[in-house]
Each structure stands twice: as structure tokens, then as C-alpha cells.
Amino acid sequence: MKMLSGSRDDEEDYRGFSTSISHAYVDASPSVRSTDACALACCGILQSDRDRYLLTGVPPPSWSRRIYVHFFAPIALLMIACYGAVHISDRYWNDLISTILVALILVLIVMQLCFKGRWKRVMVRKELLWRKYQMIASSREASTNTMYPPEEDDEEFEHAQLYLQGQSRCDLHCAHAMIGCYRTDLSKENNDKKQPTDFCGWLFQQLCVKTCCCGCHLQVCGICALAQEARELNRLVPLTRRRIDYVTMEPTMRYYAEILRQRSVAAACKANRDWWISWSSLSRLSKQLIQLWIIVVVLLLLFGILLHFSFLHVFIFIGTFLHAWFLLWLLHGYYHNSKEISWDLTIKAFSCGFFVVTILAITWELGLGMAFNIVMTLVLKLFGVSAANGNGFNWIAGFAQAASRRGDDYLSVFGQDHPLLYALIVAFEALVLAASVEELAKYLGYPMIMDHPDFWTRFELESSVNASIQKLRQRPLDDGEDHNEDNYEDEKGEIKALKDLDTSQQDKTLKIRGAMISMAMVSIALGFSCCENLLYVFIYNENSLRREFMVLIFRMLFPIHPICAAIQSIGVVRRDIQNDSRFELGQILFPAVLLHGTFDW
Numbered sequence: 001m002k003m004l005s006g007s008r009d010d011e012e013d014y015r016g017f018s019t020s021i022s023h024a025y026v027d028a029s030p031s032v033r034s035t036d037a038c039a040l041a042c043c044g045i046l047q048s049d050r051d052r053y054l055l056t057g058v059p060p061p062s063w064s065r066r067i068y069v070h071f072f073a074p075i076a077l078l079m080i081a082c083y084g085a086v087h088i089s090d091r092y093w094n095d096l097i098s099t100i101l102v103a104l105i106l107v108l109i110v111m112q113l114c115f116k117g118r119w120k121r122v123m124v125r126k127e128l129l130w131r132k133y134q135m136i137a138s139s140r141e142a143s144t145n146t147m148y149p150p151e152e153d154d155e156e157f158e159h160a161q162l163y164l165q166g167q168s169r170c171d172l173h174c175a176h177a178m179i180g181c182y183r184t185d186l187s188k189e190n191n192d193k194k195q196p197t198d199f200c201g202w203l204f205q206q207l208c209v210k211t212c213c214c215g216c217h218l219q220v221c222g223i224c225a226l227a228q229e230a231r232e233l234n235r236l237v238p239l240t241r242r243r244i245d246y247v248t249m250e251p252t253m254r255y256y257a258e259i260l261r262q263r264s265v266a267a268a269c270k271a272n273r274d275w276w277i278s279w280s281s282l283s284r285l286s287k288q289l290i291q292l293w294i295i296v297v298v299l300l301l302l303f304g305i306l307l308h309f310s311f312l313h314v315f316i317f318i319g320t321f322l323h324a325w326f327l328l329w330l331l332h333g334y335y336h337n338s339k340e341i342s343w344d345l346t347i348k349a350f351s352c353g354f355f356v357v358t359i360l361a362i363t364w365e366l367g368l369g370m371a372f373n374i375v376m377t378l379v380l381k382l383f384g385v386s387a388a389n390g391n392g393f394n395w396i397a398g399f400a401q402a403a404s405r406r407g408d409d410y411l412s413v414f415g416q417d418h419p420l421l422y423a424l425i426v427a428f429e430a431l432v433l434a435a436s437v438e439e440l441a442k443y444l445g446y447p448m449i450m451d452h453p454d455f456w457t458r459f460e461l462e463s464s465v466n467a468s469i470q471k472l473r474q475r476p477l478d479d480g481e482d483h484n485e486d487n488y489e490d491e492k493g494e495i496k497a498l499k500d501l502d503t504s505q506q507d508k509t510l511k512i513r514g515a516m517i518s519m520a521m522v523s524i525a526l527g528f529s530c531c532e533n534l535l536y537v538f539i540y541n542e543n544s545l546r547r548e549f550m551v552l553i554f555r556m557l558f559p560i561h562p563i564c565a566a567i568q569s570i571g572v573v574r575r576d577i578q579n580d581s582r583f584e585l586g587q588i589l590f591p592a593v594l595l596h597g598t599f600d601w
Contacts (some may be wrong), residue, residue, distance in 0.1 A: 020185050022218075022233075042356060131236065175222060179220055239463075241465055248284045282344050332346050340519070349523035358527075435600060458503050
């Protein structure tokens with residue numbers, strides 16, 4: 001059997017894949033770093049949709065369908081259950097109908113998110129192994145029109161052990177389980193062959209830790225398996241085909257050509273600053289994000305009206321968004337001209353920070369915070385700290401509750417007798433549980449957008465232009481239909497427009513490329529900061545309008561997240577632009593974490 005790359009031992013070692021399931025962030029190349037980071041976003045939903053599209057050509061469901069299935073349908077059932085619980089007077093029918101509706105909600109969530117989602121991911125994993133088997137099994141004829149590999153009742157099932165290359169049914173399902181144990185794919189001889197080069201790789205290996213009792217890799221939401229499959233697709237699928245947007249799957253050259261044409265016009269008119277957004281130069285994803293922003297703001301305002309928000313509440317809410325958008329508009333329009341960074345990249349970076357990075361940071365902080373509270377409770381209990389000032393900590397009341405005179409948290413009550421120890425605990429929470437997690441989440445946001453064509457070199461742009469031209473020329477052959485004269489003229493016009501593009505605009509100096517990285521990372525931080533400001537203003541300080549207003553003003557005057565992102569970008573520029581190998585993740589994050597942690601403390 002002929003292998004694509006590497007030795008046969010390597011292929012058997014990883015059971016059909018070129019890398020191990022625990023090898024995320026081992027390879028420091030930009031494309032691998034990007035796919036590994038995207039596997040973390042939203043429990044891998046975005047990466048799973050992209051992998052499925054690249055393999056099968058099946059586009060992901062629309063946003064409206066996903067919102068309807070995963071949000072409106074459960075909410076509608078919940079509202080019906082609440083209505084029935086209030087208005088049905090008969091106790092028996094009240095309990096029966098409410099219980100049935102709540103059970104339907106749970107079944108809908110479990111079936112849609114767990115079983116159906118895992119089934120799709122397992123099919124993608126099998127399809128990836130099947131495609132690879134078709135490419136490397138030169139001794140056997142294989143049908144290239146099969147969307148999914150053969151099932152048990154097919155005549156080709158005898159080849160299952162060949163194309164699965166050691167992947168058992170248990171392996172396939174455990175790789176994409178909510179929480180599963182994937183049988184290790186590392187042999188004892190090659191266990192230490194590849195080690196992570198920085199903290200991020202080490203962190204990924206901890207997410208895919210090899211348990212001592214059963215020799216398996218612990219999997220959470222299939223994150224490590226998705227990263228492994230994305231790395232394999234980087235080997236199997238040409239680069240020009242992989243250059244598509246997430247969510248919409250729109251080829252990048254379809255909208256970037258218009259961006260280049262508008263830059264050429266601006267250069268001819270000597271207009272250096274791009275103050276306003278050109279709708280025609282935005283990608284389909286950016287247009288959908290703008291529409292989503294409008295919907296989110298309107299829904300939040302309507303929600304505030306239903307809760308009888310005062311005028312000052314509405315003013316604070318709008319001011320939180322306007323502050324972030326004004327800084328974004330100012331940085332893009334004033335400090336950067338249109339030849340450096342497009343509005344399309346700016347919108348995607350800001351949205352990545354607001355939605356993706358915020359979800360990632362909150363999930364990690366909640367998990368680590370709960371673990372920290374449980375550990376501290378156990379430690380205090382082991383040292384005999386069951387009360388502070390006579391009635392401070394009550395073990396029976398639970399891990400995180402205290403029965404003190406003031407109703408404070410047990411750590412706060414414990415701190416009354418041990419202020420120095422309490423100060424160290426608070427410093428640990430500020431530096432590790434808050435600053436480190438948030439700065440790492442913001443750092444991971446940059447690889448998620450680094451494949452944007454604004455970061456391409458001239459050679460990469462010309463390669464994509466030539467690939468797009470070749471695809472247009474082959475379209476009649478691929479479709480297998482007769483094209484009329486109008487279609488032929490349209491294709492001829494598109495080819496001519498691509499050939500006339502001025503690719504010299506991608507000849508950017510190292511200084512400009514460094515500024516682009518800084519602008520992208522600051523845009524991500526602004527999106528994250530906007531969402532965090534909303535949480536601070538309306539959740540943590542919901543009882544005092546004056547305090548909400550003061551918190552907003554204080555966070556406007558001290559934008560800690562954009563400042564820390566700018567500090568991070570210095571290390572990223574030295575690593576990626578100046579090729580300074582000394583700057584790994586620790587050196588990049590440490591100054592930002594120190595400043596952020598001190599600010600929180």
C-alpha cells in the first residue's frame with residue numbers, strides 16, 4: 001500500500017492519520033495554528049462545518065435554521081409549559097403536561113446537539129479516512145462518487161478494516177463524544193517523538209490527557225479529534241480550495257477581488273483613509289455579522305423595555321456599544337489607510353472577539369472557578385477551618401455558601417482572620433483565573449482570523465487568482481451542461497477582471513504587516529471588551545444606576561483589554577515577522593497577564 005507521506009510506522013502509529021490526536025499546536029506553521037485554534041471555538045462547531053463542506057460539499061445549516069431549532073423551539077416549548085403550569089387548575093393534568101413538555105425540551109436538546117451532531121462528525125471522520133484510503137490504495141479500484149464510506153450491508157464492507165486503518169467503531173464514537181476516552185494512538189517507541197513547543201501545545205495535550213488507568217485520551221466535545229482531522233485536511237485538500245470563509249463557505253477571492261479594485265481606485269484618487277464601509281467590498285459573512293449586530297441590539301433594547309429599563313439604562317447600554325464601535329472606527333479610519341487592513345477583516349475580528357473569544361473565556365473561567373472553589377473548600381476543611389468568628393463557614397451548607405453574619409463568601413469570611421493569605425488567594429484569582437484565561441482566549445482569537453487575504457503575500461494572492469481563473473475555465477466541464485453565450489461572456493468577463501487585478505498592493509513592508517497584526521488583535525480585544533463591559537454594567541452592578549454609569553466611565557477611561565492586546569501584538573510581531581524564536585507563548589502573554597492581573601487585583 002502506497003502512503004501519502006511519512007513511513008508506514010508513522011501511519012500505523014496514529015491509526016490512519018498523519019498526526020496524533022494529542023498533537024495540537026505541535027506544528028507551529030500558520031495554517032496548522034489556525035485550524036487548531038478554530039477547533040476550540042464554539043465546541044468545534046465552526047471547524048466541523050468547514051471540514052464537512054470540504055469533504056462532501058454539503059453546506060452547513062443557515063443561521064436562521066439553527067436559531068429556530070436550537071433556540072426558538074426549546075423556548076416555545078418552555079413558554080407553553082410555563083403557561084400550562086400557571087393556567088391549568090387540575091393538579092394532575094398540570095403536572096402531566098408540564099412534565100411531558102419539559103421532557104420534550106430535554107429530548108430535543110439531547111437529540112439535536114448530542115446524537116445528531118456526533119453522528120455528523122463521525123461520518124466526516126469516516127469520510128476523511130475513506131478519501132485517504134482511495135488516494136493511497138492504488139492496488140484496488142474505488143468509486144470516487146461515494147459520499148460516505150460503505151456500510152455493513154455493502155459488498156465493500158470487507159475493506160472496512162483497510163480504510164479505517166485500525167479505527168474501531170468505539171474509536172470513531174469516542175473521538176466525538178461529549179466526554180469520551182479515545183484509545184491512545186501513540187506507541188511506546190514514538191510517545192516522545194513530538195512534544196509541544198509552547199504552553200499552548202501543552203494546554204492542548206492536557207485537554208487530551210492520557211489517563212493512567214486505561215491508556216486512553218480524555219476527549220471533551222471532540223476538540224482534539226476535530227483538530228486532528230483539520231490537520232489531515234491540510235495535507236489532502238489543496239490550499240486554494242481551503243481558502244474559504246467559515247460559516248458561509250464563501251471563497252475568499254469572490255469578495256477580495258472587489259476589495260483590491262476599490263484599493264486601486266483609492267490609490268488613483270490618492271485617498272489614503274477609508275472612513276466608511278463599502279457594502280460591495282464586504283464578504284457575505286461580514287454582511288451577515290452586521291445584520292446580526294443590528295438584530296442583537298434591537299432584541300436587547302426590546303428586552304430592556306419589557307423589564308422597564310429607565311432612560312439612563314438605555315443610554316448606558318447604547319453608550320457601551322458606541323464606545324467600542326467609535327474606537328474601532330477611529331483606529332481603522334484614522335491610523336490605518338485602506339491599503340493595510342480592510343473593513344471586512346475589522347468586522348470579522350471585532351465579531352470574533354465579541355462572540356467566540358467571550359464564549360471561550362467564560363467557559364474556561366467558569367470551569368476553573370468552580371474547580372478552584374471546590375479545592376479551596378476542601379483545603380480549608382482539611383485544615384479544620386469550619387467557622388470564622390464563631391459562625392463563618394458552615395460545611396453542611398455546601399461548597400460555595402457561607403452562613404456568616406454578613407452573608408459573605410466563605411473565603412471573605414476566612415480573610416477576616418487571615419488577611420495576608422486572603423490577599424494571596426485574591427491575587428491568584430486575578431492573575432490566573434481571570435487575567436491568564438482572558439489573555440489566552442484573546443491570543444487564540446488571532447489565529448482564527450489570520451487566514452484572511454489581507455495577510456497574504458503577493459505570491460499567495462497570485463496563486464489564488466490563478467486558481468480562480470482555472471476554476472472558471474473548467475466550470476463548463478465540471479457542470480457537464482451546455483453553456484449559452486451569455487454565461488460564456490460572463491465567465492470571460494470574470495476571468496478578465498481577475499487578470500486585471502493589481503496584485504502589487506500585497507507588497508507590504510514588514511512595518512505595515514506588523515501594524516496589521518496589531519490592528520487585528522486590538523479589534524478582537526475591543527469586541528471582547530464590549531461584551532465584558534455589558535456584563536459588568538448590567539449583571540454585576542444591576543442594582544445601582546449610579547454604579548453602572550461609573551463602571552462604564554471607568555472602563556472607558558482605562559481600556560485594559562485593547563492595551564493588553566497591543567502588548568501581546570509586540571511579541572507576535574517579533575515572532576512571526578522578525579522570526580525571533582525566543583518569543584513563544586509565555587513571553588508573549590506574560591507582560592499582558594501581569595498588567596491585566598494587577599488591574600483586576
